[in-house]
Amino acid sequence: MSNEKPIIILKTPTKEETLETVRSALSRRRIIIIAGNCWVDYQGRARSTLNPGERILIIKEDGSVLVHRPKGYEPVNWQPPGCIFHSDLREDIFLIKAVRRKPRETLQIFFDEIYFLAAMSLVDEGEFSLYASEEDMQEAIMIQPSLVEDGLHPITYEKKVEPGFIDVYGIDKNGRMVVIEIKRRTAGKEAVLQLSKYVDSLKNVVNREIRGILVAPKIAKGVQKLLLTLGLEFKRLDPKKCAEILKKRKARSLEDFY
Amino acid sequence: MSNEKPIIILKTPTKEETLETVRSALSRRRIIIIAGNCWVDYQGRARSTLNPGERILIIKEDGSVLVHRPKGYEPVNWQPPGCIFHSDLREDIFLIKAVRRKPRETLQIFFDEIYFLAAMSLVDEGEFSLYASEEDMQEAIMIQPSLVEDGLHPITYEKKVEPGFIDVYGIDKNGRMVVIEIKRRTAGKEAVLQLSKYVDSLKNVVNREIRGILVAPKIAKGVQKLLLTLGLEFKRLDPKKCAEILKKRKARSLEDFY
DNA sequence: GAGTGGATTTCGCAT
DNA sequence: ATGCGAAGTCCACTC
Structure with a gap:
C-alpha cells in the first residue's frame, strides 16, 4: 500500500x-x-x-x-x-x-x-498554543498580585461597570479600592482614557477614593503626562514574565497532582 | 528565445x-x-x-x-x-x-x-484601487456637504484637537460649529464616545454651542440612546454612494480636461 | 444575530 | 523612530 x-x-x-x-x-x-x-x-x-x-x-x-x-x-x-x-x-x-x-x-x-x-488535501490537528496574551497577564496578577504592588488583594476580574469592563478590581494594603487596566503592549492615550472612565464611573457609584493603575510593559511617550493629570498610576509589567509565572504554576500543579 | x-x-x-x-x-x-x-x-x-x-x-x-x-x-x-x-x-x-x-x-x-x-520570481506592478473607504466618505463630504445636510460648509478635515483628530469640521447654515465623525460601517458605542470627546474638547476651547454629527451607514441598536443623551446627531450615509459621487466627479473632470 | 474588544494585529501617515 | 487611527480588518465571545 x-x-x-x-x-x-x-x-x-x-x-x-x-x-x-x-x-x-x-x-x-x-x-x-x-x-x-x-x-x-x-x-x-x-x-x-x-x-x-x-x-x-x-x-x-x-x-x-x-x-x-x-x-x-x-x-x-x-x-x-x-x-x-x-x-x-x-x-x-x-x-x-x-x-x-x-x-x-x-x-x-x-x-x-x-x-x-x-x-x-492537508490534515492538520496540531495544537496551537499562544503565551503571553493579555489574558495571561490578568491571570498572573490574580494569582500573584504583588506583580502590581505588595499588599494588593484582587477581588474580581472583568468586572462590569458602566463604560465597559475593568480588567482587575481589588483593595490595596490601606483599604483603598483599586482599578487595574491591563495592556500587553505599550499603553497609549486610549488605555489611559479608558482607565480614567472606569475610575470615574466607579467613583459615581461608591463615592470614595479610587486608585486607577495602568499595567503594561511600557507607556507611550506623551501619555505619562495625561496619566498623571488624571490622577492615575502606572506599573510596568512584562507579559512574558506573566507567562513564565503561569508556566511555572502549571508545572507545579501537575507535580501536586501526581 | x-x-x-x-x-x-x-x-x-x-x-x-x-x-x-x-x-x-x-x-x-x-x-x-x-x-x-x-x-x-x-x-x-x-x-x-x-x-x-x-x-x-x-x-x-x-x-x-x-x-x-x-x-x-x-x-x-x-x-x-x-x-x-x-x-x-x-x-x-x-x-x-x-x-x-x-x-x-x-x-x-x-x-x-x-x-x-x-x-x-513574480513581477507585479498592477495598480490596486479601493473604493468606499472612510477616506472616500470624507472626500465626498468635503466636495458635496449636502450629503450631511443642506447649508453645511466644511472648513477643514482631519483637524487636530486634544484627544485626536476630527474627521470633518465646519459651519452649518445657522452659523453653528459642526464636528463630524465618519464611520464606514455600523457605528458603535466607541464612535459616539469619540465624537463626544471631540465636541467637549472643542467646547472648552471656543466656549460656544457645537453640533456633533455622526455619519455612518448605520448606528448600532443600543447606541442611538447614548447618542441622544450626549446631545449628538446621526446622519445616515452609505460609503458606496460616496464612492459613486467621487467616480462621477472624476469622470467629469476628465471630460473638462479633454 | 448583533455588539464589543483584542490582535504577535498590519499598514500608512504625520510628528 | 514613534505615535496614532483605520481596516473590505478577522476573530472569539457575550447577550
Whole structure:
C-alpha cells in the first residue's frame, strides 16, 4: 500500500487542464494553489480593482480565499471562510468567482497565464498554543498580585461597570479600592482614557477614593503626562514574565497532582 | 528565445534537495512555497508553539513569512516583511529560521515531510484601487456637504484637537460649529464616545454651542440612546454612494480636461 | 444575530 | 523612530 499523498501538481497547465483540475479539487474540498498572471475585482462591503500582475492564489478547504502579491504580509484581496465557488473559461481567460452571503460579497479572479497549479488535501490537528496574551497577564496578577504592588488583594476580574469592563478590581494594603487596566503592549492615550472612565464611573457609584493603575510593559511617550493629570498610576509589567509565572504554576500543579 | 518563466517545482523532494533549492531561492530573492508536515516555534512580542501538522509555508521576496493551516483566513504563524532567513538540515529535519530585528523576533519552522516545493520570481506592478473607504466618505463630504445636510460648509478635515483628530469640521447654515465623525460601517458605542470627546474638547476651547454629527451607514441598536443623551446627531450615509459621487466627479473632470 | 474588544494585529501617515 | 487611527480588518465571545 502506497502512503504517497494524493497531490496534483501541474506546471504551466493549459486553461482547460486548469479548469478541470480546479473543478475537481473544489468538489473534493481540496486546497488549491495557483501562481499566475491575474487581475481581480472585489465587490461587497467595499469595492476594489486590481490590475494585471503575477500573484499567488490560495483557496482553502473551508472556502477561504487569499490573493497574495509578491510582497507584503497581507493578501491584496481575500475572502474569509464560507465562500461558494464558480470557475469557468471565457475566451482563454480562466476565472474563479468566490461568493459569500452575509455580507453579500463577490471576488472574481481572472487568469490569462498560469505558471503552476497545485491541489491537495492537508490534515492538520496540531495544537496551537499562544503565551503571553493579555489574558495571561490578568491571570498572573490574580494569582500573584504583588506583580502590581505588595499588599494588593484582587477581588474580581472583568468586572462590569458602566463604560465597559475593568480588567482587575481589588483593595490595596490601606483599604483603598483599586482599578487595574491591563495592556500587553505599550499603553497609549486610549488605555489611559479608558482607565480614567472606569475610575470615574466607579467613583459615581461608591463615592470614595479610587486608585486607577495602568499595567503594561511600557507607556507611550506623551501619555505619562495625561496619566498623571488624571490622577492615575502606572506599573510596568512584562507579559512574558506573566507567562513564565503561569508556566511555572502549571508545572507545579501537575507535580501536586501526581 | 524562450519566454518560459523560471519556475522550480519539486514534488516530494528529499531534504537535501529542499535545502539546496531553498537556499538558492532565498539568495535570489525568489518566492518560496512549501507544503508539508511541520511544527513551528515563535518567540518575540509573544510566544507560541504549533504542534505537527500539514501546512503551507510561503516566503516572499521582501522577507515576509506565512504559515497557513488548511483552514481559515489568517496565517497561524507569520512574520511581516524584513526577515533574514537561515535554513538547515538536522537529523533529517529541514528547518527554516526567520529572524526580524525591531522588534526582535524569531520564527522557526521544522519540516519532517515535504510534499512539494515551488520557487519563482513574480513581477507585479498592477495598480490596486479601493473604493468606499472612510477616506472616500470624507472626500465626498468635503466636495458635496449636502450629503450631511443642506447649508453645511466644511472648513477643514482631519483637524487636530486634544484627544485626536476630527474627521470633518465646519459651519452649518445657522452659523453653528459642526464636528463630524465618519464611520464606514455600523457605528458603535466607541464612535459616539469619540465624537463626544471631540465636541467637549472643542467646547472648552471656543466656549460656544457645537453640533456633533455622526455619519455612518448605520448606528448600532443600543447606541442611538447614548447618542441622544450626549446631545449628538446621526446622519445616515452609505460609503458606496460616496464612492459613486467621487467616480462621477472624476469622470467629469476628465471630460473638462479633454 | 448583533455588539464589543483584542490582535504577535498590519499598514500608512504625520510628528 | 514613534505615535496614532483605520481596516473590505478577522476573530472569539457575550447577550
